[in-house]
Amino acid sequence: MPEHNLEALFTPAAVAVIGASATPGKVGHSVVANLVEAGYQGEIFPVNPKGGEVLGLPVVQDIASLPSPLDLAVVCIPPRGVTDAVRQLAQLPVRAVIVITAGFKETGREGYYLEQELTSIAREKNIALLGPNCLGLNNTACGLNATFAAGQPRQGNIAFFSQSGALCTAILDWALGENIGFSSFISLGNKAVLDESDMLEHMRDDAQTNVILGYMESVDDGVRFMRVAREVTREKPVIVIKSGTTAAGAKAASSHTGAMAGSEQAYAAAFAQSGIMRARDVATLFNLAQAFSMQPLPEGPNLCIVTNSGGPGIMAADACERSNLLISPLSAATVERLGTFLPPFASFYNPVDIIGDADAERYRKTLEAVAQDELVHAVLVLLTPTASAQIEETARAVADVAATSDKPVFACFMGQERVGPGRELLLKAGVPCYGFPEPAIHSIETMYRHAMWKARPKALEMSIIRDATRAAEVVDKARRRGCVEIVEFQAQELLKAYGLPLPETELARTSEEAVAIAERIGYPVVVKIASPQISHKSDVGGVRVGLGDAGAVRGAFMDVTSRAQRLRKDAFISGCLVQAMAPKGAKEVIVGFKRDPQFGPLVMFGLGGVYVEVLKDIAFRLAPLSKTDAHDMIREIRSYPLLRGVRGEAPVDFGAIEDILLTMSQLAVDIPDIFEAEFNPILVDNNGATVADVRVTLCTN
Structure with missing residues (x-):
């Protein structure tokens, strides 16, 4: 090779x-x-x-x-x-x-x-x-x-690769101005042979490289890229800017999943599952690069803020509140130690406000105290250029403490002209220094997330017991009929082959058959239109729920079929599905997947029914899913508290949802002839889940 x-x-x-x-x-x-x-x-x-x-x-x-x-x-x-x-x-x-x-x-x-x-x-x-x-x-x-x-970059421990040569020249010029060094600097161009996966493998083994940066526009072999990235990010941080992720020009999709699962979602899922950190702009890319290249990873989320001004300290605390970091209390011993040298009107608690007349020695003593506190995992030093501020001396004090501490130390010297020399001193000493608190907090949080990723056990892929032959026959029959879509009443066998939980369902071709089936199933029941050409049943008024007696079932059958024939003259009406009603209080969720051209099946999860269109509260991962992926997807959506239960409600059966997610992942991997599939709604309560409706779309090429 x-x-x-x-x-x-x-x-x-x-x-x-x-x-x-x-x-x-x-x-x-x-x-x-x-x-x-x-x-x-x-x-x-x-x-x-x-x-x-x-x-x-x-x-x-x-x-x-x-x-x-x-x-x-x-x-x-x-x-x-x-x-x-x-x-x-x-x-x-x-x-x-x-x-x-x-x-x-x-x-x-x-x-x-x-x-x-x-x-x-x-x-x-x-x-x-x-x-x-x-x-x-x-x-x-x-x-x-x-x-x-033009220009020779200085030597450093950051490696950078880019698909854009023009961006390379701009970043190189910017890095020269910021005095940022590189171990290697690679322009990939058209990637005729070598690509970003090759660069990641080389940089992992390069002793001169501690941090890997990249600018990406596309990935040709997404599966290989993810495999390589998972290995590399366990050893070195990989930070990437990804452009060109809009859905413009994407293949039209017929399902909710297909409509929402675009290139952006696929790349976001790929990065999340492979441990790649994403920067949204070049400034953030190099903020993170400096942080990772200069300081050790924090061993926990607890951040201590030391400041000579209350306002910036509050800004930093607010940014911390919006992150995964914690403004942890200091130990009693540290508070007592601070009280021996800080003025009585200083704040001895986190954030530690050493007030505006703080000199370099006060900064030094404070930093030494908080850095030795076992409850503190990282330190952020804020300085505003007050009249009393000793900027360069304070920078040296910060650098001295950072050099002797095994915890990461970051600085934020706010301002421009007066604090410039202090910033230069800190950067030369290996202490990341920022102009404002927010990017500093973001850098620390990103380092903490990377530390958690490295400590996370490697994901184990799940294998679902299924009847692959039976499933393949369903798809083959649809192909022989010339179908591009397998709708619910035809897809039941596919779901049964994978052991998915289904409500009792039968196809009725007449209203009397519908009544007889309802009697066997037991009231109340649901009646749905059954037609190979009608996938969005609600668009033609093709669903009736809560039918409690024979008259209601008979009337619903006649109304649903006649309405469908009137609104969809092109459709062949096979009859109606009669289905058992979900338990009272069951919640609706959706599970689906769409095949991404670079990465393969992109699996989605969210609230089901109409909520998926309105809220667009969706989590995405790439198949094959691990148990951890399925667990995280459910808890990632903003609506997760509704599933957990509010006002005394019992939580839903999360294990049942995870099983369906893993089964959908297995289905996507097993049958590459399926372009997209959707279970919507899945009805779930505290006793389990059932797939109440399904749609499957086949690949057209």
């Missing part, structure tokens, strides 16, 4: 630049210049038919004259010559290639086929190919700057 040659890509012994130029401003010149200026210690071979020299390096006139074998070649010639150049490089052979050249699949049909040819060559010859249409790669540990970007 090409990933076996990633070592040659990141730490090559020699680099050839195909299309090197002596003319400043050309890409081929910039790449050679960056390699030289970065202090790359390996051999550099500029390649150009014209010969001569580039920056004092002798030019090799053709690829065949390069030393063999070769670790890395950087290709920056016009697109029509790229595939021939890579073929020639493969003959050396070459282990890794960076194709900076644009003009491939991003340009249309011709470029697409050109890229396919390039991919075939690389895969056949086991070449680790980065790009095409990329900025290049920078590995600061060995001085490898094989990019045409």
Whole structure:
């Protein structure tokens, strides 16, 4: 596999630049210049038919004259010559290639086929190919700057990969201004061979990398990405910006699940299930990067805030209240210790307000006291530039305490001009410093969530006992009938094959049959229209509930069938389903899934019936679900307290709902021919759950 040659890509012994130029401003010149200026210690071979020299390096006139074998070649010639150049490089052979050249699949049909040819060559010859249409790669540990970007990033412990070369240049320039260092900086481009999963695997094993950042627009193999990400995030934090997640242009869906399960939900579920942390903007991305790269993870949620001003302390406390962190009380011993040196009108409790005339020594003593408190898991230091504030001295005091503490310490120096030198001191000392309390709290909370993720036992996938052959027959029969949708009265056998709890249900073709069935089931009953063409029964008034006697059943049958025939002249009416009523007080929930093109089945859960459309209070996870996934989905929706029971109500049977979620997940994995499915409503009380209605849509290709 090409990933076996990633070592040659990141730490090559020699680099050839195909299309090197002596003319400043050309890409081929910039790449050679960056390699030289970065202090790359390996051999550099500029390649150009014209010969001569580039920056004092002798030019090799053709690829065949390069030393063999070769670790890395950087290709920056016009697109029509790229595939021939890579073929020639493969003959050396070459282990890794960076194709900076644009003009491939991003340009249309011709470029697409050109890229396919390039991919075939690389895969056949086991070449680790980065790009095409990329900025290049920078590995600061060995001085490898094989990019045409302006500026040399400083060395650090943060790795960054991006699908956008333009964003790479902007972030690189911003990082230079903020004095942020990188271990490696990778532009993926079109991802013809190497993608984000390959980068995650490399960065996991890279001793120079402590934190992994990424900008993503799409994932081609979502299943592999999640598998790799789950492994990597157990060892190193992965923080990603994901763009392009709107549902515009998505395939039209006929169910509630299909309408609500878009690309955004799939990526959010993928990140949640694989431990990836998501940043919504570049500033947050690097706020988090600094926090993770500089400080240890908190061992718990308890945060102590130390401030010289009440207002910012309250702002921080408010932000903490909106997070998973806790403003914990300090121990009695710490409060007593603070009382020995703080002014009597200071606040000895959390937040600790050491008031506006606090000098650096007061900060130092306070921080030493709270950092040693066993009830405290992290410390946030707030400073406003009062007239008495000793900004640089306080920064040094904070840095000293942080250096000797095994707990994470963060700072928030509010202001700009006066506090600037203090912020610089803190960042150089490895203490994250923010301009406002809210991003500081967000960073601490994110670190705490990552600590919980690392401590969480690995999820165990569940296997449901089912009759797969029986289920496949139901789908095959529908295919043979030319159906794209399997509606309730046809889908009963599918549910029975998976052992799902169903209310007693029979198909009646006449009103008298309906009465006879109702007598057998026992009143009250539900009557529903049965038609292969009618999936949304309520749209045609096709459901009657609470029917308590023969006359009500007979009248409902006649009314439902005649209304359906009048409103849907295209529909074949098979009759009506007669179904047992749910127990009084049962609540309605919905479970469904839609097949995502990148990640596979996306399972959803929420309140059922009409509430799903109105509230859109939905939780999503990708199949296959673990027991933990099913547990978390139920408790993630805002309406969870209604299921838990209010005003003396008994809680619903959560175990029964979890079983149905796990069964839906198994169904989605087992039968790839199903595009989407929905159980709505599922009627649940404290004694169990039943699937009262079902719809299944088959794939059309």
